[in-house]
Amino acid sequence: MGEPALIIPIKDWAVDDRPREKLRDKGRGALSDAELLAIIIGSGNADETAVGLAMRILRSVDYDIARLASMDISELQEFRGIGEAKAISIQAALELGRRRNVDLQKEEPFIRSSADIWRFMRPELEDLAYEEFWVLLLNRRNQVLHKKFISRGGMHGTLVDPKIIFNCALRHRASSLVLCHNHPSGLPDPSEADQRLTRRIKDGASLLDITVTDHVIIGKHTFYSFSDQGLL
DSSP states (O other): OOOOOOOOOGGGSOGGGSHHHHHHHHOGGGSOHHHHHHHHHOOOBTTBOHHHHHHHHHHHTTTOHHHHHTOOHHHHTTSTTOOHHHHHHHHHHHHHHHHHHHHTTOSOOBOOSHHHHHHHHHHHHTTOSSOEEEEEEEOTTOBEEEEEEEEEOBTTBOOOOHHHHHHHHHHTTOSEEEEEEEOTTSOOOOOHHHHHHHHHHHHHHHHTTOEEEEEEEEOSSOEEETTTTTOO
16 A cells, blocks of 8 residues: 655645735635635645645536535535534635625616526525525516515425515516526426416416516526517
């Protein structure tokens, strides 16, 4: 049996290669995802540095930050060297990133296509391990008046009361609305229940002279649009 590989602590690396010093001297854009994650976790374990541990974590999710963001604390703790405190730090950092994306979209955007809806709602819904249903209320110029959370369920569905949607639309004097929910499986194809609910809300909204512009289902890096598929 060969000798175990020698692990060189980060403090013994060249200054230009240490993640913290690299960020300080060259800016955050100069760091890889693994180096940024290493700064968050602070230290590795007996067999690998913080950078090595960070690389192993990222490999496990195919270097997909969205998949990393969807991991819960117990899943993160399965990596040797990640205790509860480090797992919480990872989740906190990724949540700050998600909130920044949400803040960038607070300028009452215009909805011109299903892709606009996806980009606007993706930060809210893509990484969730459970289903949520939201509604976007639009004026006659297709500008977002209000973004309304409607319900939260489990992995396979959530109950939606159309009366809540109609009441909110009337309060905000919306001319049209967009339905939006996620599929935690990552596959956005609509179920029969999704199609029935869409028809119910569309029929009810028409009685109030409100148009259902689209129903977008968000999956993993993709989405399904009822409007694009000619189902509205």
